[in-house]
Amino acid sequence: MDLLQNLALGFQTASTLWNLLFCFIGVLLGTLIGVLPGIGATATIAMLLPITFQIGDPVGALIMLAGIYYGAQYGGSTTAILINMPGESSSAVTALDGYQMARKGRAGAALATAAIGSFVAGTVATGLVALFAPPLTAIALKFGAAEYFSLMIVGLVSSVALAHGSVVKAIAMVIIGLLLGLVGTDIYSGTPRFTFGIREYADGLNFVALAVGVFGIAEILRNLETDRTREVIVAKVSGLMPTRDELRRMVAPVLRGTALGSALGVLPGGGAILASFASYTLEKRVADNPSEFGQGAIQGVAGPESANNAGAQTSFIPMLTLGIPANPVMALMIGAMIIQGIVPGPNVAAEQPALFWGIIASMWIGNLMLVILNLPLIGLWVKLLTIPYYILFPIIMAFCSIGVYSVNSNVYDLFFVAFAGLAGYVFAKLRCEPAPLLLGFVLGPLLEENLRRAMILSRGDPTTFFTRPISAILLLIALAVLVVVFLPAVRRKREEVFVEEA
Amino acid sequence: MSGYTIDRVNLACGLLFIAVGAVFGYQSVGMELGTALRMGPGYFPLVLSGVLMLLGVVVILQSIRAEGEALGAIAWRGIFLILPAPIFFGLTVRGLGFLPAIFCTALIASFASTRMNPLMAVLISAGVTVFSYLAFIYALGLPFRLVGPWLAF
Known part of the structure; x- marks a missing residue:
């Protein structure tokens, strides 16, 4: 069977000594940074991204990056459970009941639940990716310029729908991202655009610098606003294994969360965040004793953690098959692929089967490593939580500087990091979400290129986007999402959800 | 009104x-x-x-006619000490060389927090420099000049 053959190739690629090592380092570093309070998964990946470029081989680099992603997510859950300081919104849900469990002396069980739930979800979702990626790739190969343009519109619109706060601001952030993405030499005419006469920006702004600045440095600045010592009351971790009763109670939530997360993760625009929320709501609704939720219900940890991890996994599907990022993390992945000289899109599976299947296999290996690594090392992570912030800032800044510089040895990238950090901080102060901006930045050049190509192919007839069936359906989806977001009832509900989340 | x-x-x-x-x-x-x-x-x-x-x-x-939350505290100290750190690194990494540049970068960023004292800052910066040398130059083999032409006698 093809699938088994492909998976065998994947595991063969992923389990070479070096790739296992890269995966291990990725998971370790990801957890290490992700566990630091106030630093979310996206910021963690952005900060560690430059390190992966030091690996000459793209397969190893992407495997390590995927490892960083899982590690960062798990690290975030650890922080949420132990000190009630979620790094980002998906782990905010875990904090609700996880922290209450920790306060009741069940911190160990909560952490183990998160790890086991994530592992189960990861295993199932990896299977789904392997199953669904190839047929989707086949469809994607039929895509022309018009379809790609419409597909990217769907992605951008969804990212707007799932951003926090004002929809209008989120759209504006996408557009700023698109404009920043256009900086550099125009591909058709060779005209330098928006470079302010700086030759070093002719190849475009550095993606890593933007990500590190807008996510990493802006986050440091936000943490510096309240320059006080954190009141760290790290819950004591004891009794790592859940009791038999607890294990029994987590089975159904884990499975439901996995199903929900797998489905929502495919949605462009950050389905994983939505998944943990939806799972929590679902578990609360089906529970025998809903009043337990918020007081340390194990279902409230098991469900969302599984959903979150399943969603994180299946969000690779649109990235691997279409080259379209489903969330900012996938945008980082695509940026990394482009820097490694791989053009993301449906051709990757056909032209680089080892890379494609190697990443899929490494997902499962990464999840396995998480369990092996985290359960025994939990004491170390707890110690890390007690390191004061002011010691971390100079360390992070130094490594970010080296990391960004090492990508291209371009000092102007370092100037842009500072600018992006300031811009990210200003946007945060003005209550604008940076995630749509990053998606816009990655998609900007692709969007323009496909728009121009489609217009040339149709001889200047803009109806081409509506007369080609796949393109028309995609645009209808985008329109539907926009309409739904602006519907008064949904709008109110959406605000409620995000308020609750914050 | x-x-x-x-x-x-x-x-x-x-x-x-x-x-x-x-x-x-x-x-x-x-x-x-x-x-x-x-x-x-x-x-x-x-x-x-x-x-x-x-x-x-x-x-x-x-x-207009909307109540909004206030802007909240602004991390001025952070802006003036965190953001110049990468700029300083960019300006000096070729001239001063990798080791002095990274030491100063960490030192500048150290003072972003009011809780840092000078001795601590120097110790951390030195630690960062040693670690960066081991991780980036020794282990990863990045081709940076350790000490640049500005410091050559």
């Missing part, structure tokens, strides 16, 4: 969008626009800039 409120944060946000749109729009006009069939380099960005300015106006209109 009594009861007149405006969400200052959103007002500033709208103005910023208009300003960004204006900067990009102004530059786009200076480039060849082309036609819808053969779009020139200025076409797509000009459209985007226009939409952005329009959204800025919408945000400003929404800010």
Whole structure:
């Protein structure tokens, strides 16, 4: 069977000594940074991204990056459970009941639940990716310029729908991202655009610098606003294994969360965040004793953690098959692929089967490593939580500087990091979400290129986007999402959800 | 006028969008626009800039008669000490060389927090320098000059 053959190739690629090592380092570093309070998964990946470029081989680099992603997510859950300081919104849900469990002396069980739930979800979702990626790739190969343009519109619109706060601001952030993405030499005419006469920006702004600045440095600045010592009351971790009763109670939530997360993760625009929320709501609704939720219900940890991890996994599907990022993390992945000289899109599976299947296999290996690594090392992570912030800032800044510089040895990238950090901080102060901006930045050049190509192919007839069936359906989806977001009832509900989340 | 409120944060946000749109729009006009069939380099960005300015106006209109949260504390110290760190590294990594540049970068960033004392800052910066040497130069083999021409006697 093809699938088994492909998976065998994947595991063969992923389990070479070096790739296992890269995966291990990725998971370790990801957890290490992700566990630091106030630093979310996206910021963690952005900060560690430059390190992966030091690996000459793209397969190893992407495997390590995927490892960083899982590690960062798990690290975030650890922080949420132990000190009630979620790094980002998906782990905010875990904090609700996880922290209450920790306060009741069940911190160990909560952490183990998160790890086991994530592992189960990861295993199932990896299977789904392997199953669904190839047929989707086949469809994607039929895509022309018009379809790609419409597909990217769907992605951008969804990212707007799932951003926090004002929809209008989120759209504006996408557009700023698109404009920043256009900086550099125009591909058709060779005209330098928006470079302010700086030759070093002719190849475009550095993606890593933007990500590190807008996510990493802006986050440091936000943490510096309240320059006080954190009141760290790290819950004591004891009794790592859940009791038999607890294990029994987590089975159904884990499975439901996995199903929900797998489905929502495919949605462009950050389905994983939505998944943990939806799972929590679902578990609360089906529970025998809903009043337990918020007081340390194990279902409230098991469900969302599984959903979150399943969603994180299946969000690779649109990235691997279409080259379209489903969330900012996938945008980082695509940026990394482009820097490694791989053009993301449906051709990757056909032209680089080892890379494609190697990443899929490494997902499962990464999840396995998480369990092996985290359960025994939990004491170390707890110690890390007690390191004061002011010691971390100079360390992070130094490594970010080296990391960004090492990508291209371009000092102007370092100037842009500072600018992006300031811009990210200003946007945060003005209550604008940076995630749509990053998606816009990655998609900007692709969007323009496909728009121009489609217009040339149709001889200047803009109806081409509506007369080609796949393109028309995609645009209808985008329109539907926009309409739904602006519907008064949904709008109110959406605000409620995000308020609750914050 | 009594009861007149405006969400200052959103007002500033709208103005910023208009300003960004204006900067990009102004530059786009200076480039060849082309036609819808053969779009020139200025076409797509000009459209985007226009939409952005329009959204800025919408945000400003929404800010009128709305109560907003206050802006909150601003990390001035962070802005003036964190942001220059990478700039300093960029300006000196070739001249001073990798080791002195990274030491100073960490040192500058150290003082972003009021809780840091000088001795601690020097110790941390030294630690960062040693670790960076081991991790980036020794283990990863990045081809940076350790000590640059500015320090050569």
